[in-house]
Amino acid sequence: MTLNIALLGFGTVAQGVPFLLNENKEKIEQAVGTNVEISKILVLESSKERLEKQFDHNFVTRIEDIVDDSEIDIVIELIGRIEPAKTYITKALKSGKHVVTANKDLLATHGQELISIAETNDVSLYYEAAVAGGIPILRTLANSLNSDKITKVLGIVNGTSNFMMTKMVDEGWSYEEALKTAQELGFAESDPTNDVDGIDAAYKMVILSQFAFGMNIEVDQVSKTGIRNISPEDVEMAAKLGYVIKLVGSIEEVESGLFAQVSPVFIPKGHALASVNNEMNAVYVESIGIGESMYYGPGAGQRPTATSVVADIINIGKEIQAEIPAHPFNQFKRETVLANPDDIKSKYYFALEVPDKNGQILKLSEIYNDTEISFAQVFQQGSNGSTARVVIITHEMTQKQLHEVTEKIESVPEFKLLNSFKVLGA
Numbered sequence: 001m002t003l004n005i006a007l008l009g010f011g012t013v014a015q016g017v018p019f020l021l022n023e024n025k026e027k028i029e030q031a032v033g034t035n036v037e038i039s040k041i042l043v044l045e046s047s048k049e050r051l052e053k054q055f056d057h058n059f060v061t062r063i064e065d066i067v068d069d070s071e072i073d074i075v076i077e078l079i080g081r082i083e084p085a086k087t088y089i090t091k092a093l094k095s096g097k098h099v100v101t102a103n104k105d106l107l108a109t110h111g112q113e114l115i116s117i118a119e120t121n122d123v124s125l126y127y128e129a130a131v132a133g134g135i136p137i138l139r140t141l142a143n144s145l146n147s148d149k150i151t152k153v154l155g156i157v158n159g160t161s162n163f164m165m166t167k168m169v170d171e172g173w174s175y176e177e178a179l180k181t182a183q184e185l186g187f188a189e190s191d192p193t194n195d196v197d198g199i200d201a202a203y204k205m206v207i208l209s210q211f212a213f214g215m216n217i218e219v220d221q222v223s224k225t226g227i228r229n230i231s232p233e234d235v236e237m238a239a240k241l242g243y244v245i246k247l248v249g250s251i252e253e254v255e256s257g258l259f260a261q262v263s264p265v266f267i268p269k270g271h272a273l274a275s276v277n278n279e280m281n282a283v284y285v286e287s288i289g290i291g292e293s294m295y296y297g298p299g300a301g302q303r304p305t306a307t308s309v310v311a312d313i314i315n316i317g318k319e320i321q322a323e324i325p326a327h328p329f330n331q332f333k334r335e336t337v338l339a340n341p342d343d344i345k346s347k348y349y350f351a352l353e354v355p356d357k358n359g360q361i362l363k364l365s366e367i368y369n370d371t372e373i374s375f376a377q378v379f380q381q382g383s384n385g386s387t388a389r390v391v392i393i394t395h396e397m398t399q400k401q402l403h404e405v406t407e408k409i410e411s412v413p414e415f416k417l418l419n420s421f422k423v424l425g426a
């Protein structure tokens with residue numbers, strides 16, 4: 001019996017699926033126990049003729065041609081965004097088809113609804129490619145780390161922004177040049193705002209929270225800051241102090257609950273995450289059993305992402321062949337409890353613009369002192385004659401103190417808070 005699959009969409013990632021099925025045919029057939037065929041591919045009417053000239057596949061333009069086809073076992077959604085992907089996945093699941101997707105936008109916002117439809121219809125919904133493209137992180141958390149208790153996850157999980165930061169900092173590329181190349185290389189989302197503003201990474205934090213902590217946080221509960229406002233002065237100061245700046249997603253469980261965030265972070269140069277460059281991703285896990293572990297690999301791009309998609313197809317194929325009942329991709333579920341901001345502590349970097357005259361550092365010190373934040377280091381990083389750029393590295397402080405001190409600084413008209421970033425390390 002052939003395992004018949006159908007693709008929805010035939011863009012960057014989807015075109016990697018036939019490539020891998022073909023290049024790796026023998027191994028895949030041995031794993032699944034039968035051959036895997038792409039029987040139909042759903043494309044837009046406007047693209048069908050162009051694709052038919054280029055590829056020898058059975059292209060269709062109506063979702064019904066796929067969901068009503070009883071020969072099709074697995075539907076692979078690679079259109080992206082919310083609609084029509086959500087409607088198509090729902091139809092496929094309700095028609096008794098297993099579904100594989102790489103769509104983190106959809107899983108982070110409507111995942112619970114889709115998981116419940118899959119369960120009701122006794123079919124599988126797998127999405128390894130949705131987090132950190134080519135890194136097998138979700139299956140590792142669900143299968144290999146199920147014996148361990150995870151306390152913290154730090155992730156460089158957006159390939160586009162990491163690629164851009166690497167090229168801008170190490171090779172002096174402009175923001176526009178770096179973004180355009182990330183788009184050309186197939187790393188960026190159709191709307192790259194999600195990549196540069198930390199939204200794509202926040203979607204991945206939502207999914208990682210489910211697998212690592214069994215908690216289901218909302219995207220809006222993940223605080224997000226992207227890479228747009230990182231300045232050359234921030235990068236220069238980071239380097240001078242022995243750090244690199246990267247967009248990091250973090251999830252930590254403290255006594256009061258879970259806290260998730262995406263923001264630029266100062267990472268000490270010796271930390272394993274500091275050497276994750278270009279489109280590479282890494283998920284760094286702290287747990288009571290293993291201690292520290294890191295999972296590293298390409299987070300975006302056609303072949304790495306399609307490799308995760310095909311791994312999901314193989315896993316579902318094996319289960320179909322062995323007549324194993326469908327089960328959720330992630331079985332870890334607990335009540336969701338958010339942390340008290342008083343319990344979330346970190347060191348911080350503050351960059352401020354202040355009038356270049358006597359008494360300003362003293363005035364700043366008073367503000368921080370009033371909020372019970374102590375300085376670890378203070379620098380004046382240049383002056384234009386009327387204003388000076390002051391950089392402060394603090395000792396550990398809480399999220400609550402961060403909000404308080406930010407408000408206090410912003411209430412002083414002559415002070416301008418340029419940036420405040422978390423600093424990793426004790």
Ligand SMILES: NC(=O)C1=CN([C@@H]2O[C@H](COP(=O)(O)OP(=O)(O)OC[C@H]3O[C@@H](n4cnc5c(N)ncnc54)[C@H](OP(=O)(O)O)[C@@H]3O)[C@@H](O)[C@H]2O)C=CC1
Nearest residue numbers: 009010011012013043044047078079080102103300301305
């Ligand atoms: N690129 C990457 O590195 C990674 C991507 N992902 C995820 O994988 C998914 C696919 O991404 P990617 O391949 O990069 O995106 P692309 O934009 O390259 O591909 C999406 C394709 O879907 C097609 N499409 C759009 N609407 C429809 C529709 N209604 N019916 C049929 N086809 C449609 C588009 O067609 P047309 O070209 O004709 O407009 C396009 O070819 C997304 O969810 C993305 O977030 C996940 C990890 C990594």
Ligand SMILES: N[C@@H](CC=O)C(=O)O
Nearest residue numbers: 158159160187188189
């Ligand atoms: N646009 C995303 C693709 C993978 O999820 C990224 O750059 O990481």
Ligand code: NA
Nearest residue numbers: 128131132135
């Ligand atoms: Na993955």
